[in-house]
Amino acid sequence: MSRTKILFSLSLLLLPALLVSQSPAGSAGLDPASLLKPLSDTWPTYSGDYTGRRYSALKQVDRTTVKNLTLGWIGRVNPSLGGGTIVGGEGAEEWAPGNVSVRGAILMVDGILYPTAPDHVWAVDARDGRQLWHYYWKTRGGTHIGNRGVGIWRNYLFFETPDNYLVSLDVKTGKERWHVELADFDQQYFSTMAPIIVGDHVIVGTGNDLDSPGFLQSYHPETGKLEWKFYTVPMNIGDPGLETWPNLDAARHGGGFSWVPGVYDPETKLYIFGTGNPTPGYTGAGRKGDNLFTCSLVAVHVDTGKMAWYFQTSVHDTHDWDSAQTPILIDATINGQQRKLVSTAARNGYFYTVDRVTGKHVVSSKYGMYSNWAKGQRPDGTIEPDPLKEAIIPGSLVSPVEGGVANWPPPAYSPDTGWFYTRENNGFNMLYLTDPDPRGSMGLAGKQPFGFGNLGSSGDFLTAIDPKTGKVAWRHKLYGGGGGGLLATAGGVLFSSDGSGNFVGFDARNGNPLWHTRINISNAPQTYMLDGRQHVLVASGDTLYDFLLY
Amino acid sequence: MHWTLLVIFMTAALAGQQRGARGGLPAVPGTARPAPANFPAQQRPIDTALAARGSTLYGTHCSTCHGGDLRGGDKGGTNLLRSALVLNDQAGELIFPVVRDGLNNPGMSPMPKIPVNQEDGKAIAEYIHSVAATAQRQGGPPPGPPVTLNILVGDAAAGKTYFASKCSSCHSVTGDLNGIGTRFPNPRDLQNSWLAGGGGRGGNAKPVMVTVTLQNGQKVEGQLNRIDDFIVILNLPDGSTPSFRRNGDVPKVDIRDPRAAHRNLLPEYTDRDIHNVTAYLVTVK
Numbered sequence: 001m002s003r004t005k006i007l008f009s010l011s012l013l014l015l016p017a018l019l020v021s022q023s024p025a026g027s028a029g030l031d032p033a034s035l036l037k038p039l040s041d042t043w044p045t046y047s048g049d050y051t052g053r054r055y056s057a058l059k060q061v062d063r064t065t066v067k068n069l070t071l072g073w074i075g076r077v078n079p080s081l082g083g084g085t086i087v088g089g090e091g092a093e094e095w096a097p098g099n100v101s102v103r104g105a106i107l108m109v110d111g112i113l114y115p116t117a118p119d120h121v122w123a124v125d126a127r128d129g130r131q132l133w134h135y136y137w138k139t140r141g142g143t144h145i146g147n148r149g150v151g152i153w154r155n156y157l158f159f160e161t162p163d164n165y166l167v168s169l170d171v172k173t174g175k176e177r178w179h180v181e182l183a184d185f186d187q188q189y190f191s192t193m194a195p196i197i198v199g200d201h202v203i204v205g206t207g208n209d210l211d212s213p214g215f216l217q218s219y220h221p222e223t224g225k226l227e228w229k230f231y232t233v234p235m236n237i238g239d240p241g242l243e244t245w246p247n248l249d250a251a252r253h254g255g256g257f258s259w260v261p262g263v264y265d266p267e268t269k270l271y272i273f274g275t276g277n278p279t280p281g282y283t284g285a286g287r288k289g290d291n292l293f294t295c296s297l298v299a300v301h302v303d304t305g306k307m308a309w310y311f312q313t314s315v316h317d318t319h320d321w322d323s324a325q326t327p328i329l330i331d332a333t334i335n336g337q338q339r340k341l342v343s344t345a346a347r348n349g350y351f352y353t354v355d356r357v358t359g360k361h362v363v364s365s366k367y368g369m370y371s372n373w374a375k376g377q378r379p380d381g382t383i384e385p386d387p388l389k390e391a392i393i394p395g396s397l398v399s400p401v402e403g404g405v406a407n408w409p410p411p412a413y414s415p416d417t418g419w420f421y422t423r424e425n426n427g428f429n430m431l432y433l434t435d436p437d438p439r440g441s442m443g444l445a446g447k448q449p450f451g452f453g454n455l456g457s458s459g460d461f462l463t464a465i466d467p468k469t470g471k472v473a474w475r476h477k478l479y480g481g482g483g484g485g486l487l488a489t490a491g492g493v494l495f496s497s498d499g500s501g502n503f504v505g506f507d508a509r510n511g512n513p514l515w516h517t518r519i520n521i522s523n524a525p526q527t528y529m530l531d532g533r534q535h536v537l538v539a540s541g542d543t544l545y546d547f548l549l550y
Numbered sequence: 551m552h553w554t555l556l557v558i559f560m561t562a563a564l565a566g567q568q569r570g571a572r573g574g575l576p577a578v579p580g581t582a583r584p585a586p587a588n589f590p591a592q593q594r595p596i597d598t599a600l601a602a603r604g605s606t607l608y609g610t611h612c613s614t615c616h617g618g619d620l621r622g623g624d625k626g627g628t629n630l631l632r633s634a635l636v637l638n639d640q641a642g643e644l645i646f647p648v649v650r651d652g653l654n655n656p657g658m659s660p661m662p663k664i665p666v667n668q669e670d671g672k673a674i675a676e677y678i679h680s681v682a683a684t685a686q687r688q689g690g691p692p693p694g695p696p697v698t699l700n701i702l703v704g705d706a707a708a709g710k711t712y713f714a715s716k717c718s719s720c721h722s723v724t725g726d727l728n729g730i731g732t733r734f735p736n737p738r739d740l741q742n743s744w745l746a747g748g749g750g751r752g753g754n755a756k757p758v759m760v761t762v763t764l765q766n767g768q769k770v771e772g773q774l775n776r777i778d779d780f781i782v783i784l785n786l787p788d789g790s791t792p793s794f795r796r797n798g799d800v801p802k803v804d805i806r807d808p809r810a811a812h813r814n815l816l817p818e819y820t821d822r823d824i825h826n827v828t829a830y831l832v833t834v835k
Contacts, residue, residue, distance in 0.1 A: 141588050186590050186637040188689065210689035211632040237657045248657035253632055279689065370817045394701040394825050395741060397816065428816045430742060430824075434699065435691075439622055442632060443689015450738075452746045458816055479778045500778035513779050 029154035029171060030109050032197050036266055041529040043108040046149055046194040047410060048526065052263035052328040054412040055488040056527045060534035060549055062491030066505045066515045069536060072546040075129020077102065077115050077122045083131050088167065088176045089119070089138030101522050102539035104148035104194055108528045109171075113537070114152070115544060118144040118162045118192075123174060126530055126537075129544055133174030139163045143190040143209070148261065151195035151202060153221040158202050160191035166204055166219060180224045187212045196261050196271070198302045201227060203271060205258030209443045211279040214256035214294070216271075218305060228305030232256035232275045232293050240307075241292030250287045255279035256294035260324040260408045263342070265356055270299040270308055272329075272342055272356060276322035277314075282391050282447040283433070284318045286440035291316050295323040297344060297352070299359060309359025313346040315382050318390045319373065319431075320402050320444055321347040328413045328420060329356060330467050343467040345411055345422040347404025348373065350383055353467045365470025368405035369426045370458055373398060391433040391447040399458070401427040401451060409485035410524050412494065417508050419464040419473050421494055425481040426459045428452060457481055460499055462511050476511025485524020487536075495525035495536060503538055503545075519545055591637060591682040604670075604677025611649075611664045612674065620681050621691060626659025631682055631691060639675055646671030701738050702829055704822070709830030712823055720811065723834045731834040741828040747812035756808040760784060762794050763802040770794075774805060 030044055039048035040057040047054055061069065078100050079085065100117040107114045112132065113124040119139050123132040140163040150159045156177060157169045164183040169176055183189035188210040196203040202219040214232040219225065233254040234242035245251035255278045262273025278287060278294035293307075295314035300307050313323040327344040330353070342356040349368020354361055361381025366374070373389040389396050403425065411422040428451075435446030460481040464473040480499030487495040493514060494506040503525070505515040521538040528535055536547040609618075615627030622629040630636050639645045649671050653661040666674070684692040713723075721727050734740035760774040762782060772784035775791055782803050783793045794801055807813070 140590075141593065143588065184634065184638070187634055188589050188591075188637075208689070209687075210685075211629070212634070249628055253629070372817075388821065392821075393699045394703045394821075394828075395738070396821050397745075397819055397824060399817070430745065432699075432701070432738065434697075435694075436697070436699070437621070439617075439629070442621070442629070442685075442691045445686060445688065445690030450742045452816075458813060498778060500776070502778060502780060504779070516780055 027155075029156070030152045032153055032199055035197060042110075043105070043526050043528050044152060045107070046105045046151070046196060046261040047263065047326060050198075050264040050266070050329070051413075052326045052410070053330075053414075053488065054410055054486060054524070055414050055490070057490050058527055058529060058534045059489065059491035061489065061493060061505075061527070061536065063493060063507055063514060065549055066491070066493050068549055069505070069515060069547045070550060072535065072548045073129040075124055075131075075544045075546070076542050077117070077120070077124065077131065077134075077544065078542040079120060079134065079136060081131070083134060086133065086135045086174050086176070087138060088135065088179065089161070090165070090179075091138035091140045091163070100542040101146070102542065102544070103146045103523050104192075106523070106526060106537060106539065106544070107150055107152055108526070108537070109152055111530060113544070114150050114157065115539060116147045116149055116159060117542070118147045120147075121150060121157070121159055121169065121174070123171075124544065126528075126535070126546070129546060135167075135169055135174045135176070137161045137165070137167060140185055142185060142188070143207075145190065146192050147194075148192055149194035151197045153197045153200075153202065156221055158195040158197075158204075158221070160193055160195065160204060160206070162190045162192070164189050164191045164206060166195065166202070166224070168221070168224060178224045180219065180226075182206060182217060182219075183208075183215075184212075191259075193259050194261050196264070197221065198264050198271060201302055203262075203302070205260070205273070207257045207259035207276065208255070209279075209281075211253035211255065211442055213252055213254060214258055214275060216258040216273065216300065216305070218302070230300050230305040230307065232258060232296075232298065233278075234292075244290040244292040246286070246288050253279060254287060254291060254294060255281070256291075256296075257322070257324070259322075260326055263327055263329050264302065265329060265340070265342075267340070268299075268308070268357055269302050270356070271302045272297060272299045272327055274298075274313070274323040274325050274327060274344060276324045277317050277320045280440045280442050280446065281320045281444040282318055282431075283435060283437075283440035284316055284390065285438055287316075289316065295321065295346075297323065297327055297342065297354065297359070299356070311352065311354045311359050311361065312382050313344060313350065313352055314348045315378075315385055317348070318385070319348070319398065321400075321404050322408075323347065324408055325406060326408075326410045328411060328467075330413060330420070331415075332418070332468050334362065334468050341467065343413070343420055345406050345420065345465065347400070347406055348383075349400055349405040349426075350374070351420075351465055351467075351470050352381070353470065354381075363468070363470040365465075367422070367463060367465055367470070367472055368400055368424060370399040370428065371405065371426075391431040393433050393436060395430040395432045395450070397428060398431045399426060399428045401425075401429045402449060403427070403482075407483050409483035412486035412488040413467070414488040414494075414508050416490065416492065417464070418466065418468075419508075420467045421486050421488060421508070422463055422465065423478075423482075423484045423486075423496075423499075424459075424461040424463040424475065425457070426461075427457050427481065462494075462496065462498075462506060464511065474511055476506065487525040487527060489527060495527075495538075497521045588687070589685075591679065591685060594640075594679060594683065596680045596683060597676055598680070600673050600676040601680040602677075604673035604675070604680075607666065607670050607674050608677050611666060615661070619691070619694060620678060627661070628658070630678055631685060632689075636678055636682065639679070642668075642672035642675035645675040645678065649674060701741065701825075702832060704825030704827070704829030706826070706829040706833050708822075709826035709828065712827055713830055716815070717827070723831075727831070727834060729835060731832045737828060737832050740831060741824065744827065744831060745812070745816075745824065747809035758808070759806045761804040761806075763804070764794075765801060777803070777805070
């Protein structure tokens with residue numbers, strides 16, 4: 001037998017194994033138990049796995065090889081391209097919200113990618129970027145701000161629509177299975193969150209700008225039946241936290257929306273997520289008090305929706321600094337003790353680490369260089385806001401700006417370096433109160449911010465923070481601000497946008513750029529294995545870019 | 551809230567301008583179509599005659615508690631513009647029974663029965679909906695009557711002292727700032743402008759200049775067009791825009807931002823400093 005034939009025969013013998021490894025889901029679809037595994041070959045949930053670390057164990061692409069990344073394919077997802085659109089929805093008229101922009105996570109399961117935009121889901125072949133199916137939802141209207149991705153349970157796919165439906169599709173064909181209304185459109189809710197699958201739960205959140213209550217819900221993946229609903233603000237007499245509001249009416253219109261996916265700790269069965277700003281956003285006169293459980297890290301039992309603990313990251317917020325960041329689960333040794341922690345770099349410029357079993361404070365520190373709204377730390381680790389830094393008629397000079405030091409685009413953590421990575425935008429603006437009505441304004445109205453353009457930006461950075469101490473390990477200066485979700489890898493490369501229109505691979509040890517390409521990315525980078533090679537995927541508007549090593 | 555929302559709303563506003571063109575076009579997903587009004591409260595047709603009658607009834611029976619602007623009042627009436635019951639009501643079917651029977655919910659101020667018939671209840675509901683339809687984006691209330699807000703709360707004498715110590719090395723009220731108090735009819739614009747170093751809205755700040763020193767010693771100087779870790783681009787007087795690859799500190803790039811002093815002051819000011827300087831500058835006629 002020739003050497004070639006031996007190799008050929010060997011490869012035939014290996015073929016079933018290869019097929020199995022390429023098709024872990026098989027006909028039963030994506031086993032929810034597989035989401036418990038650390039992130040590596042696929043990208044089966046919003047953050048890749050439940051930890052929120054966005055740390056991939058893959059290391060073909062490392063600090064040395066990253067310079068050899070090459071373009072595998074470019075693919076577009078745009079309804080104008082046509083190609084077998086499946087149409088659903090309850091809207092009476094069609095509304096395409098202009099440009100398609102893929103901002104959320106693109107799940108990768110079984111060699112298929114699932115990018116989304118508001119009202120749209122696509123299935124795309126991860127090998128060449130071709131469209132397999134496209135589902136389009138006819139909307140009733142509402143705020144079309146973005147969509148953060150899908151969730152997949154076995155052979156079913158789930159996504160939220162701006163007009164508040166949870167829609168389930170057959171993952172293979174894109175055909176609709178059912179849709180249920182998850183929030184009241186009349187009350188101006190709008191939904192963007194990527195559903196998070198935990199066991200047999202589909203966890204969904206929603207957003208709103210009008211003064212309505214926030215909540216998180218769990219649906220059954222088979223039936224679409226509501227399992228539980230957790231309100232993030234007190235809704236009835238006797239509810240915990242009501243003492244932090246002047247009255248029940250204020251609490252019931254207090255906001256605290258759940259629009260960004262959280263993380264899950266399988267040992268405690270706690271789903272931990274960040275809640276949004278209290279409402280009215282900028283005028284707190286009608287909601288004196290701490291306003292629980294807005295702007296908080298909240299842990300709920302995944303089977304019951306009952307709250308286990310909370311930690312408020314922005315007390316009585318009056319700057320629209322939602323705490324709706326995806327937190328990160330971290331295991332670390334502090335003072336010789338092994339600790340189970342959860343960390344978040346909040347929009348207000350403060351970094352917090354708390355015990356993820358008890359919610360007790362471990363670290364509070366300022367990472368936003370000029371954040372100037374605080375009066376000091378309380379004994380429980382929360383930060384006392386300075387009322388003089390609210391919007392006032394003659395204007396108060398506030399840092400950060402409304403968009404925050406960080407925003408919802410996800411941070412990352414590498415267990416190799418032990419650092420929490422985040423974007424840091426240190427902007428200033430003058431904040432004028434324009435609605436001095438003692439009742440407070442409504443929604444996000446009642447203020448007029450004056451930004452200073454580039455002048456107001458006193459430094460934008462890629463920043464590494466030690467979650468055990470809250471101290472900044474290093475800052476890499478960026479010439480542009482804005483979002484920029486992060487991806488950390490075992491290869492020691494940190495992928496992100498640089499805020500100036502480049503997609504960059506940074507050295508996770510010091511932030512030095514190792515590789516870049518001029519693509520102005522609109523989502524957070526992801527990585528996975530396909531056919532034995534590590535791929536790196538980003539989106540820019542309606543275009544997907546696949547990179548790999550040959 | 552989200553920082554891209556502004557862009558979204560600008561897009562929606564542009565789409566709104568084309569609203570008149572909406573008609574019986576075939577429904578093609580993805581083609582640029584005019585947007586429907588955002589929220590149900592804005593999508594419903596309003597019977598203006600009915601709403602006008604409701605307005606009078608509202609003034610008689612409701613405004614004392616719920617406020618003339620429907621945003622609630624001192625007597626405990628709730629803000630109707632954010633009430634789930636109001637927002638879910640279609641044509642008085644939810645509102646009228648509450649008006650007729652009153653409400654007594656735990657934790658809420660009790661609402662008395664109002665002696666109106668169903669037709670009047672429907673008119674009141676229509677009026678409430680007509681106001682809700684004028685609500686603004688991001689949950690904002692309907693625009694109220696214009697209010698004059700006085701931002702001049704500072705001490706002009708203290709502002710003059712501050713100006714002398716922090717600003718006068720670059721600026722003079724008899725030189726570049728001569729008559730600045732009359733150049734801005736609105737003190738808020740004046741305050742924003744001086745804080746921004748003249749580079750605020752409508753300002754004409756001097757450009758940022760950059761000098762690139764190449765490895766052969768040649769210097770190229772121009773206005774900064776763009777810079778990041780990988781490239782620096784200049785605007786030259788001849789209209790050309792040369793670019794240079796950056797690799798760490800090579801080539802040497804020297805940026806001179808005439809507003810750096812203003813930027814460096816942002817973390818230093820107190821709000822009182824700012825208000826005092828503004829109070830002083832409005833007196834510079």
